[in-house]
Amino acid sequence: MAKNKFISTPLFGGGIVADLPENFADVSKLRQVPDNQEVYIDKDGFSSIIFEICERVGPSGSSPEIDGTALSTHLEELVGDDKDTVRVWNSTETEFSELPKSTPTYSVLATQTPRSETKAAAPSANNASDFTAIILTLVRLEKESTDILITINVPHIKGEYDEDAIDLELGKQGKLIGDAVEYASRIWSTFQVKNWSLFNEV
Template identity: 65%
Template sequence: MSSFLSTPLYGGAVVCDIPEKFADVSKLRQVPDNQEVWIDEDGFTSIIFDVTERVGEPGRGSEIDGRAITTHLQELLGSGIDGVKIWNTAETEFSRLESKYPAYTLIATQTPKSSQSRERSSAPDFTAIIMTLLRLEKYKTDILITINVPHIKGEYNEEDVDLQLGKQGKLIGDAVEYSARIWKSFKIKDWDLFVIDD
């Protein structure tokens, strides 16, 4: 079981629980204003919060929102989208938000092309991606919370991971725990962070 700290994001406009062993990347290098990036001090997992412009047509529903999360995934991965397999998509609830905003989470894996992975011995066998999309239509905003979990040979037990059989292994299991804690603790304290659609 991980230890978490209530952590201010975006200058305190947002607060949520982040694993205690994660470090704020902005203290090491520059991070875009619309992002908060946290990295595991003992591993390779990262958590990225991204406040972006809403994508897709107006309205809500699993079809519209499903297309939006796919668009965000494609934008995130660019040409790497070819090696992606989506394993699961589910509706998600942020329990500390006053209104019920639509939210969805997907679990995917990205496998590098074999020529790429041979060139760099530290390249991951695959990277698990847990992406949550929180849609704030009134504010013309999508919030993406992406947990990237690189699986590097020798750093994980290959026999423990088989998503086809529902075996997530420790690293993905931990990332699912981090996601669930974020959904339970994520609170927007200053809505001026977003633009209101009049």
């Protein structure tokens, strides 16, 4: 099976670099993207990867409880009013190879299922996804008062994926989520801050 190819990609004017899949395109070349975000979309599918520099949430210091609450807060902000349609499958501490060893980093795999009335309102099934898988990674930079969010969104649209290949209860992720996990782990191993003063500017 062909492995995904990656390319070292400058983000935020080169202040950060990370390897991204070769077949993902920079959305800012197509439309306006907020200054604190970098958005990439799959040219051959529906997945997207978003890097976002946010203000740090929660109290100072770091512990699984403080950071876990921050992760939940960001996930809730991400899904907005739909938080009751979200299910978290796992949440783990993550290791970023190129960041200082003491940097707290966490990731979560969640799925969001559209409400049935939302689906009914959009019968043009080409955009109504059965569910969207979300891999959200949180990098906590306390000294910089910054949280970096890396979100990989993976919509599963009827007819575009093998439904039998997915059973998250049993740990069966299917190809799309499998690819997203590979994207995430490649980002974790290559994400590097080249310009720390970036966090004063955003």
